[in-house]
Amino acid sequence: xxxxxxxxxxxxxxxxxxxxxxxxxxxxxxxxxxxxxxxxxxxxxxxxxxxxxxxxxxxxxxxxxxxxxxxxxxxxxxxxxxxxxxxxxxxxxxxxxxxxxxxxxxxxxxxxxxxxxxxxxxxxxxxxxxxxxxxxxxxxxxxxxxxxxxxxxxxxxxxxxxx
Amino acid sequence: xxxxxxxxxxxxxxxxxxxxxxxxxxxxxxxxxxxxxxxxxxxxxxxxxxxxxxxxxxxxxxxxxxxxxxxxxxxxxxxxxxxxxxxxxxxxxxxxxxxxxxxxxxxxxxxxxxxxxxxxxxxxxxxxxxxxxxxxxxxxxxxxxxxxxxxxxxxxxxxxxxxxxxxxxxxxxxxxxxxxxxxxxxxxxxxxxxxxxxxxxxxxxxxxxxxxxxxxxxxxxxxxxxxxxxxxxxxxxxxxxxxxxxxxxxxxxx
Numbered sequence: 001x002x003x004x005x006x007x008x009x010x011x012x013x014x015x016x017x018x019x020x021x022x023x024x025x026x027x028x029x030x031x032x033x034x035x036x037x038x039x040x041x042x043x044x045x046x047x048x049x050x051x052x053x054x055x056x057x058x059x060x061x062x063x064x065x066x067x068x069x070x071x072x073x074x075x076x077x078x079x080x081x082x083x084x085x086x087x088x089x090x091x092x093x094x095x096x097x098x099x100x101x102x103x104x105x106x107x108x109x110x111x112x113x114x115x116x117x118x119x120x121x122x123x124x125x126x127x128x129x130x131x132x133x134x135x136x137x138x139x140x141x142x143x144x145x146x147x148x149x150x151x152x153x154x155x156x157x158x159x160x161x162x163x
Numbered sequence: 164x165x166x167x168x169x170x171x172x173x174x175x176x177x178x179x180x181x182x183x184x185x186x187x188x189x190x191x192x193x194x195x196x197x198x199x200x201x202x203x204x205x206x207x208x209x210x211x212x213x214x215x216x217x218x219x220x221x222x223x224x225x226x227x228x229x230x231x232x233x234x235x236x237x238x239x240x241x242x243x244x245x246x247x248x249x250x251x252x253x254x255x256x257x258x259x260x261x262x263x264x265x266x267x268x269x270x271x272x273x274x275x276x277x278x279x280x281x282x283x284x285x286x287x288x289x290x291x292x293x294x295x296x297x298x299x300x301x302x303x304x305x306x307x308x309x310x311x312x313x314x315x316x317x318x319x320x321x322x323x324x325x326x327x328x329x330x331x332x333x334x335x336x337x338x339x340x341x342x343x344x345x346x347x348x349x350x351x352x353x354x355x356x357x358x359x360x361x362x363x364x365x366x367x368x369x370x371x372x373x374x375x376x377x378x379x380x381x382x383x384x385x386x387x388x389x390x391x392x393x394x395x396x397x398x399x400x401x402x403x404x405x406x407x408x409x410x411x412x413x414x415x416x417x
Contacts (some may be wrong), residue, residue, distance in 0.1 A: 052299055054218020081304075084291040086298060117299050138306050139211035143218075147239040163298050 002021075007074075009025040011037055011044060014072050018064045021057040028061060032091040033158040035082065043076040044069060051163065053116040100105045101126045106148065106159040118162040125150035126157050134147045170286055171352055174345025176230050177248070178354070179289075180238075181343060181390060182277075183223035184249035187239055188398070189270060190216030191405050205260070208306055212267070215299055222292050229288065240409035244402035246299050250389040252335040254398040261324035262332060264314065268307035269336040269369060274300050276364040280355040289354070308372060315376025322377065328383045329373065337362065337385030344390075 008061050015037070016029045028034045028048075035046040046065055050058055069077050089108035097107035106126045109118050122131040130152035137147040145158045193213035200206035224235035253270070257263050278300065281293035314321045340362035343349070350357045373380060388394065
């Protein structure tokens with residue numbers, strides 16, 4: 001079936017059901033990894049931007065995008081990766097950050113500014129909201145996370161890196 | 164050879180391939196710590212950094228592909244070891260943890276000066292990729308600089324090991340700034356200011372950090388050769404290892 005501009009809502013809705021393989025509480029649309037969808041005469045073009053360039057989940061995301069669009073009848077899909085403008089944690093909406101927190105991942109801080117300044121802000125524990133937390137490991141189980149420890153509730157937790 | 168918009172294509176290809184090869188080899192060396200680093204946090208750190216560097220390598224290979232039409236997998240896994248244009252610095256064995264830390268720090272500072280220069284480049288693809296990589300590199304530098312500051316004068320043994328590592332790594336690191344073929348064209352077209360300029364900016368960044376960590380910069384000459392494909396045999400071993408799985412079934416789909 002050839003796509004038409006009338007299908008755009010349907011396409012976004014289908015894409016909105018694909019969850020991030022490393023953060024299953026958010027969809028690729030909420031993550032703003034899927035940046036744009038264009039409907040041309042014979043294909044759907046999906047523009048994605050990776051959170052971290054080396055993210056190993058990218059290939060899985062691409063195959064899920066193809067599978068989901070094939071599932072609603074669109075077989076001709078082009079996926080373009082862009083770095084301009086770069087994906088940054090500023091793109092995450094407040095409700096997306098709240099979903100991260102309720103999943104046990106401390107969300108990245110909001111607001112613009114030099115990355116290095118964002119890194120110095122206190123990090124609230126996603127479980128007890130205490131700011132008595134400390135960085136335990138600068139790197140974590142995935143490229144986009146670090147490991148913190150909460151001295152108040154004595155729990156380790158993951159934090160989404162500001163980027 | 165130039166394109167109509169004044170970009171010297173061949174020199175740009177040389178630059179992109181050198182950048183991609185550097186990231187690929189250092190990424191592989193860092194991955195050799197997975198499961199073996201002295202602390203679990205460092206095991207995680209170097210495994211993450213390895214994955215980042217391999218991703219950056221893919222980004223540079225992809226830009227190279229846009230000019231040359233050669234596929235990233237083929238460039239990474241099908242070349243002879245003597246065809247890579249990485250600097251020798253990234254090809255040496257991982258050594259002890261002190262050497263790995265010192266090499267990573269010196270490399271991370273070079274990434275800062277390179278990427279800052281490229282993110283002002285008039286060539287849009289290199290500018291966009293650099294701006295993105297630079298944000299990720301903030302975490303690498305914070306990590307490696309922190310270790311330099313802590314280990315440089317922590318104990319007698321840590322100081323001795325870090326100084327020995329620096330004695331080996333510093334002249335090798337200068338090899339990162341070996342002039343590229345066609346570099347004059349890259350400078351005159353404003354792609355970047357050239358490797359000599361980058362080296363001076365790099366020295367301006369690393370000298371105070373090393374001095375603060377009580378480490379003395381050795382005076383040995385730069386270990387050049389890699390950009391002209393004149394490598395040390397360690398690269399052959401690295402490439403054999405890097406390509407071993409790929410060569411079991413070339414072109415296999417996963």
